[in-house]
Amino acid sequence: MQNAPRERVTQPSSRPKLKSGKDQSPRLLRINDSGTPDCIPYELIRARRRSMVIQARAEGILVRAPKTATVSEIEAFMQQHAAWIRDHLAACSQVVPFAWQEGTALPVLGSSVRITAAPEVARVERIGDQLAMPPQLLQFRCREAVLNWLRTSALILFNQRVLMQTTKMGIETPPVRLSNARTRWGSCAKGPNGARLSLHWKLYLLPLALIDYVIAHELAHLREMNHSARFWAEVAKLYPDYKAARLELVRSAHTLPSI
């Protein structure tokens, strides 16, 4: 974890002033190169200053800009420093290895659930805010048992949620596969034998609303295989508040434990 802010600074500029203070943050920067992540949330603060500065902090990227700077200028500046931003985000989010032991909490559907030894259960079971499991299993195969439980639970839930949305769309329900992709939450493919949907098992750590957003996004691709305005209109039919969810998804990705 690095706490000291890291900075990148621009040259001063002279322009008409925009209003100062915190902008409608957070914003989302789409980075146009091949690295990952490809979307970076950032906060923008306008102030009486002459130069632009990017700060990488544990909580995320903060940009301080002159009142005169336009968003496209700010984002062009960020694009120039994309590699730097990624490196520093990665350094800031260096997490301690996940402790596979009694008492460790992990997020499940957005709530904190604690790994607990429970002699009365026969297998991993979520009981309220506890992830209960037989003591033997906890002691010797905790990681494997929890990951199996997460994957199994994820697949059951994802199938239910996909069915809800395909019913709404009046289309056939594609088979769902769990993915372990490094950089994407979901994908969808149309083939000669129909559509197939892949969803990352780690989505199960996130709130249900975000899972529904990813599903809406992927199902909308069955109608529009691109990210055009027409595509987003399809997403909006299934998930009206998709903009907030999209942002939240990017933010949440940085907070998940590395399991």
Ligand SMILES: [Zn+2]
């Ligand atoms: Zn997409």
